[in-house]
Amino acid sequence: MLAFLFSARLKRYRFLGWCYLATFTVFVVLKGKNYYLGPIYPVYLAAGAVVIENLIARSRQVWLKPALVTLILAAGVWLAPVVMPILPVEQFISYMAKLPFEVPRSEHSHMRAILPPHFADQFGWRRW
Numbered sequence: 118m119l120a121f122l123f124s125a126r127l128k129r130y131r132f133l134g135w136c137y138l139a140t141f142t143v144f145v146v147l148k149g150k151n152y153y154l155g156p157i158y159p160v161y162l163a164a165g166a167v168v169i170e171n172l173i174a175r176s177r178q179v180w181l182k183p184a185l186v187t188l189i190l191a192a193g194v195w196l197a198p199v200v201m202p203i204l205p206v207e208q209f210i211s212y213m214a215k216l217p218f219e220v221p222r223s224e225h226s227h228m229r230a231i232l233p234p235h236f237a238d239q240f241g242w243r244r245w
Contacts, residue, residue, distance in 0.1 A: 120164040126171060127164055137161070199233075206232065 121127050121134030137157065144153055173181045198204045198212050199220055210231055213220055220233045 118161050118164075120161070120168040124164075124168050124171075126167065130164070133160065133164075 118134050118137045121130050121132075121137075137154070141154060143149075169185070173179075173185075198209055199216075202209070204212060
């Protein structure tokens, strides 16, 4: 979102930054679900990537690209169990306890549940 608001290269798309701010504000005020804005995030990730690539090209620090790729892949591996139920329940509970943040609960009925809804809702399904 900041890329759309402050990047000269993306100036013609600045309205997307303001639209996001307005929509986010409305959802916060009206207590909308945290996933309502989800479909727009790939656009903002792409805009951020354009800005980061531009900064790397201008700085001529060629080592930054592989370093960023390594950092992003490492974060993806570290956080994969948060978004995909790939660990057994006991290991996932231990994993969640070691995270430096709390995994958000999207539904009030899951507030006291140990597992987040995306994992708990699939627990016990047969694997094909």
